[in-house]
Amino acid sequence: MKILHVTQGYTPAIGGTELLIQRVSEELVRQFGDEVTVFTTNCFNGEGFFNPKLPRLQPGDEEINGVKVRRFPVNSRISQIFRFPQKVAYRLRLPFNQHLRTIAGGPIIPGLKKAIQEYSADIIAASSFPLLHMYAALNGARESGRPCVLHGGIHPQDDWAFQRSRIYSAIQQSTYYLSNTKYEADYVIQQGVSPERVAVVGVGVDPEPFAQISSTQAKNHFGFKEQPVVGFIGQFGGHKGVDTLLQAMTLVWKFFPDVQLLLAGARTMFAEKVENIIHQLPESYQKQVKLYYNFSNEEKPLLFYAVDVFAYPSGFESFGIAFLEAWAASKPVIGCRAGAIPWVIDEGIDGLLVDYKNQEMLAEAIIEFLKNSSWATTLGNAGRQKVLSRYTWSKVAQNFREVYVEAIRPDNTK
Incomplete structure (x- = not known):
């Protein structure tokens, strides 16, 4: 299977999602011989999406433990400009504030959607909300006629990040949604997502x-x-x-x-x-x-x-x-x-x-x-x-792959 993962960061970038996608990608290569490519940013963490002064990784292509990685440069100046306006709009609950929050959070990656659309893969999977690259992955997959699996990492207590109707609209358009826990799965279903399109995959560790x-x-x-x-x-x-x-x-x-x-x-x-x-x-x-x-x-x-x-x-x-x-x-x-x-x-x-x-x-x-x-x-x-x-990475990668296999069935392609 040819898999394209789209995520906000990849080793040596630091974070829970960054580690999860790294280890799942490596296990898919090791256990199943899948061809896995990761499209990601050149930032070390999420602060780089709106702070242009922070150090960056070198954009371009490399291979890490059998996984092909392409790092895209992030335009953080645009997100930086929107940081203050989104605070005001959010505080006043203006109707467009969720869109300002999305731009302010970034990452703004010129050319990402086109690159996803043109890349040869059987399935496109993206992590994690509320970040902007999730929509590029969904739209790139849909416009090229391929299944898209979204892995959100949603924690509803974070009102600023996750109280956005566009997140749940995107999930409804995806082929499958992957949640880390049953708590998250139940919450997403409450937002109107079909239960049969939601799977709990968990996260892992190397013991x-x-x-x-x-x-x-x-x-x-x-x-x-x-x-x-x-x-x-x-x-x-x-x-x-x-x-x-x-x-x-x-x-x-x-x-x-x-x-x-x-x-x-x-x-x-x-x-x-x-x-x-x-x-x-x-x-x-x-x-x-x-x-x-x-x-x-x-x-x-x-x-x-x-x-x-x-x-x-x-x-x-x-x-x-x-x-x-x-x-x-x-x-x-x-x-x-x-x-x-x-x-x-x-x-x-x-x-x-x-x-x-x-x-x-x-x-x-x-x-x-x-x-x-x-x-x-x-x-x-x-x-x-x-x-x-x-909760070993071997088991978690198997959980991810079971959903991917189901998603590429012809009757599941949207």
């Missing part, structure tokens, strides 16, 4: 790199001693709850003053706010916080093994690959009772749930794990078993 690392080895690598470590490992963004975690830790430190806090992720614009919060802490607390930016994929298993409790108090997740990565390292997790996360974490079995932006509840959950290390270990081990049985 092998996590198999032969000890916590002592990992802690030594990052300069920790044997004291407990609470960790956040993921993208630094306003909705990810890093600020709430810092506030919660001021309560935790009253009971466990020697606990270390590890904050690891790509350095984004929000990271400056995180640093300001840290600098406002008492000096004794500041010494307990370790910031670790822009780590490599090879370091990721070490980071997860270095922590004793993984706290990821995000409010907007279509799944949360970071939970799987923590479980792959047999770590107990704390997430928020928001969006798809309760469909990922089985509360009291492999993790705990707290209210979003509730620092007191988050602190209580962290303290419970620190007080009951054997219970925390039991939950972490249960999480690892769930990963091995349901």
Whole structure:
């Protein structure tokens, strides 16, 4: 099968969708011998879609682990111009505000639709909403008479991003829609999408790199001693709850003053706010916080093994690959009772749930794990078993391919 994936970023770009499409593409090549091409941008992350000052990758063609990759240059200046007008239109709920939001979010990629239309592939699949390239993929596929599968990554709590009727209109025009969880699938169906055109595929992790690392080895690598470590490992963004975690830790430190806090992720614009919060802490607390930016994929298993409790108090997740990565390292997790996360974490079995932006509840959950290390270990081990049985990239790629095979049947082509 010849497959064209269209997505906002591809390794070395960082993000959950970026990793998902990379690993699914590689598995389709490895397991099934499919010919997979990825059309993507030359940005390292979504901030590059509207910030022309950020560094870029080189546009052009390359091959990575058997996957053909074409990076298109993004015109971020147009999106930058629309950033302020869309805020005003959104605040006033003007009728055209969803279109301004789409332009402001980007990525604006000249020539993308034409390139999709002309590219020889059996199926075109695009990830993820609310970004502009999704419409180029849908229109390019339809105008060239080929099936289009959309993978949205929708988390409805993000009103700015996902309360847009044009998203659900596009999904209704696609051949199939792929959701990460049943929660997302049910939401899309509520928006009028036919249930028989919606499939749950999940996300995955590679458990092998996590198999032969000890916590002592990992802690030594990052300069920790044997004291407990609470960790956040993921993208630094306003909705990810890093600020709430810092506030919660001021309560935790009253009971466990020697606990270390590890904050690891790509350095984004929000990271400056995180640093300001840290600098406002008492000096004794500041010494307990370790910031670790822009780590490599090879370091990721070490980071997860270095922590004793993984706290990821995000409010907007279509799944949360970071939970799987923590479980792959047999770590107990704390997430928020928001969006798809309760469909990922089985509360009291492999993790705990707290209210979003509730620092007191988050602190209580962290303290419970620190007080009951054997219970925390039991939950972490249960999480690892769930990963091995349901959430490896090999299984997730099979889920994607089953939908692709169904989509290219002649009676499914629109």
